[in-house]
Amino acid sequence: MIRALLRALRRPGPAVGFAMVLLWVACALFAGWLAPYDPLKSQVPLQFPLDRAPDGGHFWLGTDLLGRDILSRLIHGARTVVLWASLAAASAYAVGIAGGLAAGFYRGPVDRVLSFFANTVLSFPVLVLYILIIVTIGASGLNIVLAVTFASAPAIFRIVRALAIDIASRDFVAAAITQGENALRIMVVDILPNASAPLIVDACLRLGYIAITIGTLGFLGLGLPPPTPDWGGMVNEGRGMAMVFPHLVVFPCIAISSLMLGLSLLADGLNEAARAGSRA
Numbered sequence: 001m002i003r004a005l006l007r008a009l010r011r012p013g014p015a016v017g018f019a020m021v022l023l024w025v026a027c028a029l030f031a032g033w034l035a036p037y038d039p040l041k042s043q044v045p046l047q048f049p050l051d052r053a054p055d056g057g058h059f060w061l062g063t064d065l066l067g068r069d070i071l072s073r074l075i076h077g078a079r080t081v082v083l084w085a086s087l088a089a090a091s092a093y094a095v096g097i098a099g100g101l102a103a104g105f106y107r108g109p110v111d112r113v114l115s116f117f118a119n120t121v122l123s124f125p126v127l128v129l130y131i132l133i134i135v136t137i138g139a140s141g142l143n144i145v146l147a148v149t150f151a152s153a154p155a156i157f158r159i160v161r162a163l164a165i166d167i168a169s170r171d172f173v174a175a176a177i178t179q180g181e182n183a184l185r186i187m188v189v190d191i192l193p194n195a196s197a198p199l200i201v202d203a204c205l206r207l208g209y210i211a212i213t214i215g216t217l218g219f220l221g222l223g224l225p226p227p228t229p230d231w232g233g234m235v236n237e238g239r240g241m242a243m244v245f246p247h248l249v250v251f252p253c254i255a256i257s258s259l260m261l262g263l264s265l266l267a268d269g270l271n272e273a274a275r276a277g278s279r280a
Helices: 002-008 012-029 070-106 108-122 126-137 141-168 171-178 183-191 193-219 231-241 247-279
Strands: none
Touching: 002 247, 012 070, 012 247, 070 108, 070 141, 070 183, 070 193, 070 231, 070 247, 108 141, 126 141, 126 193, 141 183, 141 193, 171 183, 183 193, 193 231, 193 247, 231 247
16 A cells, blocks of 8 residues: 555655645644644634734734634644544444454354445434434543544444455465355455555545534534634634634634545545556
8 A cells, every 4th residue: 555655655646635634644743743832721712813913923823812823723623533533433444344254254144234224324314313422421632532433433344344355256266165264354365455446545535524524513613622623613612703803713614625625636546546456
């Protein structure tokens, strides 16, 4: 997959997407050094972008209703989004891959039971399902991970199941079964690596969807509890005065959109590179 990434980065679209994702990952990793101010400390309320700060510096993106520096909150908000979106995606994929491999390899009753459960969950609107789960168990980072896992794992399960059924019918898997290889080893060593390319592409897109979900939950007041920097929560806090102070909502929206756009461009590039590699 490293080769596919290198091939993808030769094109301008995926390269730009990779740079955008890398920017937010760097903000998440080095937020403490990059943020010019404490994201939780009040400075001067409702300052416009480039207004001068009391310490002689500038509020490059302005301040919010409570006087907190928007740039600092965006940088620290990247840590929130990248951390919890990555944990939620990893948890959802762990559950979805485990179930999909089992269903695709064993088939029969195992497949029917797991598929019934997955289809039942998928029959609910995703956003409504998120809201119901968060309202029921409360808003916190761990609960967001649980909600995303419960709502996203069935879709991942269906992808993995279809790939596993196809790969399990190939000769090298039949040879492994004939040699008496352990079923778990066959699924993990023989089937999963051959299904990795489409799963990595899907993971890039799904990570963006999860980031948007976290932002949506924050906008609805169901995200991480305040005063945690949260892009969706920043939009929610500033929407009442957006007509007078548009920067309160514009910059958080740009942050969410740019991360999603970067992941989408990167996923498209990886998909094209993987197809080119398979044709070669």
